[in-house]
Amino acid sequence: MRHRLLQSGALSLVLLLAGCAIQGQGPDPQPVLTPDEFAMRIDRLEAGMASRCDAQQQLLDQQLHRQALLDTEVREVGSLLRHLRADIERLERAGGEPVVITRECVADELGLANKAVVGRSEWVGLPDVGTYLKARVDSGANTSSLSATDITRFERDGEDWVRFKLGLGEDDVAVEGVADEWIEAPVERRVRILQAAGEHSRPVVSLLMTLGPIREPVEFTLNDRTHLNYPVLLGRRFLMDIAVIDVAESYLHERPEFPGGRPAEEAELDEAGDRDDDEA
CATH class of the missing domain: 1.20.5 (Single alpha-helices involved in coiled-coils or other helix-helix interfaces)
Known part of the structure; x- marks a missing residue:
C-alpha cells in the first residue's frame, strides 16, 4: 500500500511539472508601436493610396x-x-x-x-493682321491652326494673353512686312497635344477671318507650321454650319486685297505651284 501511494504521488508531481512547462512555452507578446512609429506607418499608407489614386x-x-x-x-x-x-x-x-x-x-x-462651297485650298484674309495667306481645308482636323513663332505668354487685366509673329517660310505668300510684326490676342483656351515625345499644350486665339463671302471669327491653335506647305489649316470647327468642301476644286474664291499686298488678279501666279503639287 505504501509503495502504491509513493507511485501515485510521484506521478502527480510529474504531471504538475509538465503542465507548468507547457504553460511557459506560449508565444512571445508582440512589441507595442510607439506613437511616432504608428504615425510613420499611417503616412506611408496615405502616400501609397494617393499615388494609386x-x-x-x-x-x-x-x-x-x-x-x-x-x-x-x-x-x-x-x-x-x-x-x-x-x-x-x-x-x-x-x-x-x-x-x-x-x-x-x-x-x-x-x-x-x-452653305458656301470651298475648295481643298483657298486664300484667307486676316483683317486684324492685315494680310492674306494660303490655307489648306481639312475636315479631318478638329481645330483650325495658324503658323506662329516667338509665342510669348503674358497677363493683361488679369487675363491670359499671347504675343506672337506669323510663322512664314520662304515660299509662303503674304503682305510684305507683316511677318515681322507682333500680334497680340487673348487666349480663349488651351488644347492638350499628345505626341510620341510627350504631352504639351498649345494656346488657342480667336481672329477675324475672311474667305470669299465668309467673314467670321475663327479659333486658331498657334503652332509652328513653317515646315509645312500651308501656314493656315482650316478644320471642322470652321466648316461646321457655314461651308462644305469640294475636294476636286481649289481656290474657288478670289484672294482678298490688303494695303501693301498685290492685286487679286495676280493670285493665279502664286497658285500655280500648288496646283502642280496637287496634280503630282
Missing part, C-alpha cells in the same frame, strides 16, 4: 479622351449611313432605275443650300 485618375482621363474621339467618329459615321439609307430608299421607290437628282435638290435635302 493619381494613377487611376490619369487612366480615367485617357479613357475619357479616347471616348470623346470615338463619339465624334460615331456621329460622323452615323451621318454617312443616314445619307446612304436615304439614297437606297430613293432607288427602291424608283424600281431600281437610276435616279437623276439635280445638285440643287441634293443641297436642299442635306441642308447645304445656304
Whole structure:
C-alpha cells in the first residue's frame, strides 16, 4: 500500500511539472508601436493610396479622351449611313432605275443650300493682321491652326494673353512686312497635344477671318507650321454650319486685297505651284 501511494504521488508531481512547462512555452507578446512609429506607418499608407489614386485618375482621363474621339467618329459615321439609307430608299421607290437628282435638290435635302462651297485650298484674309495667306481645308482636323513663332505668354487685366509673329517660310505668300510684326490676342483656351515625345499644350486665339463671302471669327491653335506647305489649316470647327468642301476644286474664291499686298488678279501666279503639287 505504501509503495502504491509513493507511485501515485510521484506521478502527480510529474504531471504538475509538465503542465507548468507547457504553460511557459506560449508565444512571445508582440512589441507595442510607439506613437511616432504608428504615425510613420499611417503616412506611408496615405502616400501609397494617393499615388494609386493619381494613377487611376490619369487612366480615367485617357479613357475619357479616347471616348470623346470615338463619339465624334460615331456621329460622323452615323451621318454617312443616314445619307446612304436615304439614297437606297430613293432607288427602291424608283424600281431600281437610276435616279437623276439635280445638285440643287441634293443641297436642299442635306441642308447645304445656304452653305458656301470651298475648295481643298483657298486664300484667307486676316483683317486684324492685315494680310492674306494660303490655307489648306481639312475636315479631318478638329481645330483650325495658324503658323506662329516667338509665342510669348503674358497677363493683361488679369487675363491670359499671347504675343506672337506669323510663322512664314520662304515660299509662303503674304503682305510684305507683316511677318515681322507682333500680334497680340487673348487666349480663349488651351488644347492638350499628345505626341510620341510627350504631352504639351498649345494656346488657342480667336481672329477675324475672311474667305470669299465668309467673314467670321475663327479659333486658331498657334503652332509652328513653317515646315509645312500651308501656314493656315482650316478644320471642322470652321466648316461646321457655314461651308462644305469640294475636294476636286481649289481656290474657288478670289484672294482678298490688303494695303501693301498685290492685286487679286495676280493670285493665279502664286497658285500655280500648288496646283502642280496637287496634280503630282
